[in-house]
Amino acid sequence: MKEDRISSRQFMPVIASGLFSPMMRALPRMGAENAGKAMYLAPLLSVLPVFIYIRLLCWLLEECPPDKGLAEVFISCFGKTLGRALALAFFVWTAFYASYIIRNCAERLISTIYPQSGPWGFAAAVTAVCALAAMGRLQTLARAAGIFFGLIFIMLALVLLSALTMIKAENVLPISCLDIAPLFKGVLLTANVAGTALSALFLRGSVTLNEKRRGKPLLKWLSLLMLLVSFTLFVTIGCYGAKMTAREQQPFFLVSRDVRVLGLFDRIEAAVMTTWVITDFMMVTLLFLVCAEVLRVCFVRKERKWFVPPVAAAALAGSALTAKNAFELWHVTEFIVQKANPAVYYALLPLLLAAVKIKNKKSKKRY
Amino acid sequence: MKKVSLALLLLAAALLFSGCRQGRDNYRDIERLELIQTLGIDGDGETVTVSAATGKRGDSAVIVLKNSARTIAGALDGMQTFTEKDIYFSHVAVCLLGQKAAETDLYYLLDFIEREVSVRYGTYIYIVRNGTAEDAVTLDTGENTCVTDLLAALEKSMRLLGDAHTYTLGETAQAMLENDCALVAALEVSGTGVEEGANELGFSPAGYALIKGGRLAAFSDREQAHGIMLLTGYLQSDTVEVSDGRGGAASLQVTGSRVSFVPHYEDGRLGRAEVKVKLRASIDELHSELDVYSPEDISRLAESLQEVEAERVEGAMALCRSAGADFIGMGKKLEMRDPVRFSAVKENWNETFSSLPLEFSYDIAIERTYNITSPLESGAGETHERG
Amino acid sequence: MSLSASVEAAFSDCADFEARCIYLAGEKRHSLRFCFLDGLVSGADIGRFVLMQIGDRERFGAFVSEKAALEKICGGLAANYTVRRREKTEDVINDIANGCCALFFDHEGEALTFEVKSDVRRQVSEPLGEKVVKGAKDAFVETIRMNTALVRKKIRSPALKIEETYVGERSRTKVAVLFIDGLTNPEYRQEILRRLSETRIDGMISPAAFEEYIANGAKSPFPLYINTERADRLCSHLLAGHVGVLIDGLPLGYILPATLPQQMHSPEDRAEHFITASALSVLRWASLFITLLLPAIYVAVATYHQEMLPTKLMMAIIQSKQNVPFSTASEVLGMLAAFELLQEAGLRLPQPSGDTVSIIGALIVGQSAVEAKVVSPVVVIVVAVAGVTGYTVPSQDLGAALRLCRFALTAAAVAAGFFGLMITGVLLVMHLASLECLGTPYLSPLPHGGAAAALRAALRFPLRADKYREAELRPLDRRNQK
Numbered sequence A: 001m002k003e004d005r006i007s008s009r010q011f012m013p014v015i016a017s018g019l020f021s022p023m024m025r026a027l028p029r030m031g032a033e034n035a036g037k038a039m040y041l042a043p044l045l046s047v048l049p050v051f052i053y054i055r056l057l058c059w060l061l062e063e064c065p066p067d068k069g070l071a072e073v074f075i076s077c078f079g080k081t082l083g084r085a086l087a088l089a090f091f092v093w094t095a096f097y098a099s100y101i102i103r104n105c106a107e108r109l110i111s112t113i114y115p116q117s118g119p120w121g122f123a124a125a126v127t128a129v130c131a132l133a134a135m136g137r138l139q140t141l142a143r144a145a146g147i148f149f150g151l152i153f154i155m156l157a158l159v160l161l162s163a164l165t166m167i168k169a170e171n172v173l174p175i176s177c178l179d180i181a182p183l184f185k186g187v188l189l190t191a192n193v194a195g196t197a198l199s200a201l202f203l204r205g206s207v208t209l210n211e212k213r214r215g216k217p218l219l220k221w222l223s224l225l226m227l228l229v230s231f232t233l234f235v236t237i238g239c240y241g242a243k244m245t246a247r248e249q250q251p252f253f254l255v256s257r258d259v260r261v262l263g264l265f266d267r268i269e270a271a272v273m274t275t276w277v278i279t280d281f282m283m284v285t286l287l288f289l290v291c292a293e294v295l296r297v298c299f300v301r302k303e304r305k306w307f308v309p310p311v312a313a314a315a316l317a318g319s320a321l322t323a324k325n326a327f328e329l330w331h332v333t334e335f336i337v338q339k340a341n342p343a344v345y346y347a348l349l350p351l352l353l354a355a356v357k358i359k360n361k362k363s364k365k366r367y
Numbered sequence B: 001m002k003k004v005s006l007a008l009l010l011l012a013a014a015l016l017f018s019g020c021r022q023g024r025d026n027y028r029d030i031e032r033l034e035l036i037q038t039l040g041i042d043g044d045g046e047t048v049t050v051s052a053a054t055g056k057r058g059d060s061a062v063i064v065l066k067n068s069a070r071t072i073a074g075a076l077d078g079m080q081t082f083t084e085k086d087i088y089f090s091h092v093a094v095c096l097l098g099q100k101a102a103e104t105d106l107y108y109l110l111d112f113i114e115r116e117v118s119v120r121y122g123t124y125i126y127i128v129r130n131g132t133a134e135d136a137v138t139l140d141t142g143e144n145t146c147v148t149d150l151l152a153a154l155e156k157s158m159r160l161l162g163d164a165h166t167y168t169l170g171e172t173a174q175a176m177l178e179n180d181c182a183l184v185a186a187l188e189v190s191g192t193g194v195e196e197g198a199n200e201l202g203f204s205p206a207g208y209a210l211i212k213g214g215r216l217a218a219f220s221d222r223e224q225a226h227g228i229m230l231l232t233g234y235l236q237s238d239t240v241e242v243s244d245g246r247g248g249a250a251s252l253q254v255t256g257s258r259v260s261f262v263p264h265y266e267d268g269r270l271g272r273a274e275v276k277v278k279l280r281a282s283i284d285e286l287h288s289e290l291d292v293y294s295p296e297d298i299s300r301l302a303e304s305l306q307e308v309e310a311e312r313v314e315g316a317m318a319l320c321r322s323a324g325a326d327f328i329g330m331g332k333k334l335e336m337r338d339p340v341r342f343s344a345v346k347e348n349w350n351e352t353f354s355s356l357p358l359e360f361s362y363d364i365a366i367e368r369t370y371n372i373t374s375p376l377e378s379g380a381g382e383t384h385e386r387g
Numbered sequence C: 001m002s003l004s005a006s007v008e009a010a011f012s013d014c015a016d017f018e019a020r021c022i023y024l025a026g027e028k029r030h031s032l033r034f035c036f037l038d039g040l041v042s043g044a045d046i047g048r049f050v051l052m053q054i055g056d057r058e059r060f061g062a063f064v065s066e067k068a069a070l071e072k073i074c075g076g077l078a079a080n081y082t083v084r085r086r087e088k089t090e091d092v093i094n095d096i097a098n099g100c101c102a103l104f105f106d107h108e109g110e111a112l113t114f115e116v117k118s119d120v121r122r123q124v125s126e127p128l129g130e131k132v133v134k135g136a137k138d139a140f141v142e143t144i145r146m147n148t149a150l151v152r153k154k155i156r157s158p159a160l161k162i163e164e165t166y167v168g169e170r171s172r173t174k175v176a177v178l179f180i181d182g183l184t185n186p187e188y189r190q191e192i193l194r195r196l197s198e199t200r201i202d203g204m205i206s207p208a209a210f211e212e213y214i215a216n217g218a219k220s221p222f223p224l225y226i227n228t229e230r231a232d233r234l235c236s237h238l239l240a241g242h243v244g245v246l247i248d249g250l251p252l253g254y255i256l257p258a259t260l261p262q263q264m265h266s267p268e269d270r271a272e273h274f275i276t277a278s279a280l281s282v283l284r285w286a287s288l289f290i291t292l293l294l295p296a297i298y299v300a301v302a303t304y305h306q307e308m309l310p311t312k313l314m315m316a317i318i319q320s321k322q323n324v325p326f327s328t329a330s331e332v333l334g335m336l337a338a339f340e341l342l343q344e345a346g347l348r349l350p351q352p353s354g355d356t357v358s359i360i361g362a363l364i365v366g367q368s369a370v371e372a373k374v375v376s377p378v379v380v381i382v383v384a385v386a387g388v389t390g391y392t393v394p395s396q397d398l399g400a401a402l403r404l405c406r407f408a409l410t411a412a413a414v415a416a417g418f419f420g421l422m423i424t425g426v427l428l429v430m431h432l433a434s435l436e437c438l439g440t441p442y443l444s445p446l447p448h449g450g451a452a453a454a455l456r457a458a459l460r461f462p463l464r465a466d467k468y469r470e471a472e473l474r475p476l477d478r479r480n481q482k
Helices: A008-060 A070-078 A080-112 A120-135 A138-166 A177-206 A216-247 A251-258 A269-298 A305-322 A326-363 B002-016 B020-026 B072-082 B099-104 B107-115 B133-137 B147-161 B169-179 B222-232 B295-323 B330-337 B339-346 B349-355 C003-010 C043-055 C066-077 C089-097 C144-154 C186-198 C207-213 C231-240 C274-303 C311-320 C328-348 C351-371 C377-390 C396-434 C446-458
Strands: B033-043 B048-054 B064-069 B086-088 B094-098 B124-128 B181-190 B202-212 B215-219 B238-243 B249-266 B269-287 B358-369 C017-023 C031-037 C083-086 C100-105 C110-115 C160-167 C173-180 C226-228 C243-247 C253-256
Touching (some): A008 A216, A008 A251, A008 A269, A008 A326, A008 C446, A070 A080, A070 A269, A080 A120, A080 A177, A080 A269, A080 A305, A120 C396, A138 A251, A138 A269, A138 C396, A177 A269, A177 A326, A269 A305, A269 C396, A305 A326, B033 B133, B033 C311, B048 B072, B048 B133, B048 B147, B064 B072, B064 B133, B072 B086, B072 B107, B094 B099, B094 B133, B094 B147, B099 B124, B124 B133, B124 B147, B124 B169, B147 B202, B169 B181, B202 B222, B202 B295, B222 B295, B238 B295, B249 B330, B269 B330, B269 B339, B295 B349, B295 B358, B330 B349, B339 B349, C003 C031, C003 C089, C031 C089, C043 C100, C066 C100, C066 C110, C089 C100, C089 C110, C144 C160, C144 C173, C144 C231, C144 C243, C173 C186, C173 C231, C186 C243, C231 C243, C274 C377, C274 C396, C274 C446, C377 C396
Parallel strands (some): B033 B086, B033 B094, B094 B124, B124 B181
Antiparallel strands (some): B033 B048, B202 B215, B249 B269, C017 C031, C100 C110, C173 C243, C226 C253
């Protein structure tokens, strides 16, 4: 069977289009709540810190063989038992996060364009499609991601450009030194949300790095993503002000509901919200791949695709158990996801990778 | 192949049941919809009465529905019993609020709007002065027109004639959230039915309703409404009739206007604010012996215009201050100029606004007349020598 | 068994197989077996260029031995323009089946085959399905040699290589693989030849035999090849780095590998000014999306997301749908099916009746159905626009695949509105992204080329600016001009 590897340049659209999902879910509302009207600058300001952080993690992994994912690195470095335990801990969090995104996707559709429906059909449909994609080749997903990112970009551009006339200057200006502290909170929030992408390190073994241009694709895609998110926040907050944006569950839905595209089409929120399903699809597929890869390594198998169905089934069941209604979902977001995500990706992960680096240097051992 | 078939089967099942049993209600055939385009809400704090009207559709009659309940949502749901079609609110263009309902509580309306996904934030809102929304919605407009069309005509005329800017539900909600006050265009129902004759029929502009703390605080008169439009920057055009000071009159067309607010800080505190009104006009019609090419005569006209506009602007400002809130958004404009120093008064801005010393300055110029150098005169062959 | 006997045994019970004895130099003691398939050969050519020379004592000279005679005939005694020496029965059979006559030298265990094909075959004419205003009008015919000649006339360089092989256990169909040496990626040629050699089928008579066995067409309704009637189109693709395949008996040339953007290029793009061609290309791409999505979007909007319609349009649609007994979903699906039926009937009917059917179809489906309130006019418009835009797609096979997907997307929209449409669209994109032809992804260069790739796919740049061949074909020489 042909080896299923992709280059880092091909992998970036997968991550970028997937990251739209948590960013558009969390940043408009929480960002407006925490950072006020200056929130639209936060994603741009977070490019450099996030880029440096990711490069730091890559540096910590430098001495590990490039065809090994993070799970294999843990096992090699910490031994079979502890290594597996650590990998499975990440697996648990990743599977939980996948089920959370599925639940969120369903809830978003119900609260915006399918008010008479229950969430489980949507959750099942999204899970099935993601499972199908995750069982296929990584190359297929990477190619599809290129198309999907373009589609998301076009949809965003249409909506945001059409909404420019609705922006009021007093909603986004002035920005002064009084906004520095709230902006800092906004940057932290952005970095927190973006940290989800670090789970892709578990697929490190399937991604070929271009030695000459290591950080360039990452910086390019990160900048593009944050620019788009910034523009989205600028328009959303510019149209409705920070207070109103913070009150809404789906602020961007509001913009797409009120905008008139090309002077012809009103109320395109149905098209916009369903296009947003693509971002959830990319993120959930990525997380399914990560989970399947961890299980493959832990159970020592050749192919990861056979682990995808049980992971998908677990995620679907998890989405039902995570939150039975929108209120429970809100609690999960505020008290679990927002707190656990930074703990996992900004505390636990760098500590473990630092330990890997130290161990490599001490033993000067090659795997 | 098996894997693909299984996945497709699961997907198909999921898609078919994606609404579950209730989900079938998401599917509606288009011809089964009753499109509500005008919504009226009245209430006295205990009961809410909702009235709704469709638009004119070919030769079909306009459908008008009415229902009362404890809440707006309850009243709307109850309306369904009066028609076999599915009542559809996503095309509501205008929302009317009765005066009594506005005096009671506006926040419950906004709560409903925020939670209801079908009604757009871009829907226009009016308060019916000296009447109920039901009066407006159920007005007998005859066979050739409907309430929706009349309201559309009203919005346009108000905008072009400088009577009032029609705010949307979203703008109103945002203003109330940000500053606990809002402006809402007001209208009056003129005539009680088609028997009154075409000229008496329909709606007329009635200035602005000033909403503070979720309740109607005051209405503006027509002149104050003009002033509010000028102060809020929505004045696109206006026709002002002024006296030339010699018994004649002129009709001036306002072609451009701009109001800026300049803060003056003393010892780091906001001491006073300057309201600079800049207006440009042109002469539409002259019933006067003024020489338009004489600077003195032109400045006389400009002074007359200034008197009128000053009365409007200062009257509007006085109304807002007496109502106790910054309805015109002056605070935002002052904050733009110096956000750091303004932050000291931002918290209690409405109180500060009501007592802040203001200075008004006017820069008014008449820039042109059109096409003719001198007016037509009666008597053939006579010419009039101008000095 | 001698070579002639084994060949005659192979052709036993073939009424068109002729076998006789020929006397070398007219001498009865030196007789050789001579055979051919009547109908495939030109009798006059056999007589004039073969028999006359070898049967005439004066021309032949003295008989020395069979070996000497063989060498003499090979050396030019026979005036025929081709002569091949064969030792295997299989080769002789192939030659005879391809219009040669065979002369057997059984003592030497060899045979000589002379190509004397009959002139009775269809002449080169204009293409039926790919009509052009400007540009060459010569189309492929059923005879493979004429087709290779058409290609050779346009690319006269010896770098144009033609490798031939036989496919089909029983049909022994000749298949030619064409490529430009020094330009075409050799992996393509090798892979196609490998697939051809590994194909064990009875016969390669229909296009599907090649499309499914060789071009992996069975994987997906989306074609992974381009088929063309036009020799100039094949040649321009050869010069771009593709491989061409010609099959004896089929008036088609196949171009591999083919990607979706390449299939959207029309043969006339290079005949028009680049601005005109670009505008038409953009229109074509828009047509692709319209034909695929319009019925589904209409169903989704009319049944789930009515808020998207402008109020006046919505009221007009409601008016027009009054008293129509069918739901929107069944209207649209029914009309789509009716459109396919009409099209299918139009293909089967003879020419004189075809026009009549079109008129009846338009009257019945369009006018009468609307007046009788069986369907609403909006649905007729939607389905008609979707149908007509489907015909702007240059590839018939691609158009057929799109029509199929249109049904699936419409059904998904009926089930779940825009959500169903989006999910099915995601599956479709994933399916397209999984397709490869000879290692080249079907969607190249769109996924990873960004905006530049999208522009290149949609527009036709001036030839001077288009200096490089498409990278996804991995040609050995990327520059196409100095």
